[in-house]
Amino acid sequence: MSLQEEELAEELRQPPRAPSRLRMVGGRFFGSTQGRIGFAVLAAMFLLAFVGPLFSPWTYTDKDFTAFLQPPSAEHWFGTLQTGADVYAVTLRGMQKSLIVGLLAALLSTALAATVGAFAGYFAGWTDRTLSWITELLLVLPAFLILAIMSPLFGDGQWVLFVVMLALFLWMVTSKIVRGMTISLKQREYIQAARFMGVPPVKIIFRHVIPNLSSLLIVDATLNVSAAILTETSLSYFGFGIQPPDVSFGTLIADGAKTAVYAPWTFWFVAALLVVTVLAVNLIGDALRDAFDPSAARKVRR
């Protein structure tokens, strides 16, 4: 066998792109209807939230003193609030905040859960003890109270801190599940194989452990998006979340609920957008889970 010749032939031919995992998963995600629809809807929501306000003459801080609590019209597309604020403008502004807060908090908390759980389960020993102790500590702290106490800090422009705090109180239960699953995964031969190949432990965790828990993690992240938006909503309802003059879905729903009966436009536009957002996130979650799981794809094809 002349290896040189083979190599030469190799050079001459344009090698096909290496079918690595990332590309496969991406291809399969966009290959599924669910994934495409979900992605398109969510992209549209982002577009609406960030580009939409540019088309309206009103901003979310403007008040129209000639129109209090008016139904939708050519002037105010979604109507106005009791204060005279334009519903279209405030809803989109709220959506900007809620999308970012919800998605970021969910991703952050799932990432935290995966990392902490996998490290605790993989390394065992004192790493496990320390991480488990922290997890448990956060689990017993009264999250709502702490968020409420810290709420003055979330004012002007401090929404990043709010996201971090939200995420910090969402990850513990998942992390415990991840830890348990990691302990059993660690015995699997492919993990052993990687270990004996000389792959460093941290790489094994990110390359083998976490991808094999992806179904769990994606479902968790999807649920967390709703959970984060809802937590934010309830915090805002009590006045602890996003601080005025800024608005979010939470503050809008809280306000709109009071007038929903006789001025439905103050409530229904926000509610509908919230539902569509959560649905889109769920579609994306389902499609992602199937894209990661090679056996799921076959079921679909059959």
Added chain:
Amino acid sequence: MTAGEPVLEVRDLHVTFGDVRAVRGVSYAVRPGEVLGIVGESGSGKSVTSAAVMGLLPPSATVTGSVRLRGQELIGAPEKRLTALRGKTISMVFQDPLSALTPVYRVGDQIAEAVRIHQKVTKEQAMVRAVELLDLVGIPNPGQRALGFPHEFSGGMRQRAVIAMAIANDPDVIICDEPTTALDVTIQAQVLEVLKTAQRETGAAIVMITHDLGVVAGFADRVLVMYAGRPVEVGAVDDIYYRMRMPYTVGLLGSIPRVDRGGRQPLVPIEGAPPSPAALPPGCPFEPRCPMAVEECSVAEPALLEVGPGHEAACIRWADVGVRPPGRHAAQAAAAVRGGRGAQEVVLRVDGLVKQYPLMKGSLFKRRVGTVHAVAGISFDIRQGETLGLVGESGCGKTTTLMEILELVKPQDGRIVVLGQDTARLAAGDRMAIRRDMQVVFQDPLASLDPRMTVHDILAEPLRTHRRGDTGSRVRELLRLVGLDESHAARYPQDFSGGQRQRIGIARALALEPKLVVLDEPVSALDVSIQAGVINLLDALKSRLGLSYLFVAHDLAVVRYIADRVAVMYLGRIAEIGQVDTVYDGPMHPYTQALLSAIPLPDPERERTRRRILLDGDLPSPADPPSGCRFRTRCPKFRTLAANERSRCVESEPEVRALAQDHGVACHYAEKLEVVQNHEESHP
């Protein structure tokens, strides 16, 4: 063959699950006292057939055809009638004895219960009968053991208890579904012996379902070979083994490694993999893999044709299929000269390796109640380009040894030197270098490949870890090297068959051009026809790439094919070590002798004439090994010794002594004994 009316007659049995036709027309008949072997690979429908006969299929299965037990039709019979027959007229022995015994009841009570369901006897009488039965199947202290629970029995003992239960009511037919597959060879030999006794006692007909052509050769009168849900050849056992008329049977027999054949001749694998029952080819189901296929074969499925008295085959070219008289395959080139060992560099040296585990008890407060001596001081070395087979039954410590080597840390006692580096004094960089030069292939190819990674990523992982550039072309090269297609890189492991997956595992191990490859039972999860291809591949790669293998296996026949030297382990110690042909042709340790004689040969004539050394009992617990020689509780030689000679075995533990050039034996009274004559010699 016994004459008389058939007790069990199966006619044109079909089983379908949805649109999947698992069994497509099976017919057979067994007479009293006759043993019918049903042989096939996984997915051939052999187990479904027997489940259908017993009426044990789930309701989703559609069964048509006829099954007559002593003239009574069973298909479509009311469940009540079937229950009355099951266990009385027809009984079954399963592969997994644990599932046949209820864990919470005493073994004796379960057998007594089986007696009382079908016979009008008192509780006491039933219990007496149960103890008798346990005695019959060779369980020592049956009276006492009858009070034990299933989990207190070892695998072999459990299978004996299940056989006792199966013969409790003097059945007319016993169906055995892979009864010895889960057992070690010496235990398998015991259980087969028990089955023979059971048959003698009850005069029952036995239907023996197995994938192992060796087991059938010495046991069955008639054999039915199944492929893709159909019988493809039926005949008397000698017809099947020496005058086969179906290319599949030829292929199957050609692909089994045999313990009685000197190594170095490649096995003849059957190309490809069995068709999936959901997508059968239009003509002969074997056509895609058949070396003799002609155009006509893909037109229609050939029917079973009479090709001789009592011999049928489903092949249109049956007349052209070469027959194989006993021993014809023996004319082989002399084994390649295996040069002196001294010259080559040592790639792995294990010196007095010890590994013990604490034995813990209690769930809340764990306390140490003993020590498991998994490996108790073993030494061997492997030189460049050499293959050492490490064989032994389960519990002998071979896997522990392998793991100790792979961990690359200081052992509890002794020394491990890999590629010239002592593992006790390794810096991180050296360890990484060894991880590059020593690779591993695991037993279960599906479990050892990350299911979430594409084949490309799997093969690229070692390359990336050790920073070898240009992964793309190397991955394609590796796939070609192990006989896979380059386009397979984009698929996931689950899209492959077992043999292909193992090839991926091998490709991954070779990615970094290692010097030493550690193989942990690499072919034992594969069907024989596939296994041969992987063995050949390993052998070819070894000579082409100059690899050294540490080959851990329980199958001595496979080891004879691939290894240059072999080390036989028993209870954490090496019993015998040496050059393969020396050990196999003239084993000197009583354990090696028993082990070799226990392996069934796929050769009915030789099976009938062979002397088998049966070992008593089970492996002692490694937490409490016998004093002196660890094998003495089961040693057949020990029993023939005089009292003063025995004391030596009891008092001092034999070390491995070199008794010939490159042949070491750990026995005080070692002597040569030929247990498997070489094929060549017996048929000149």
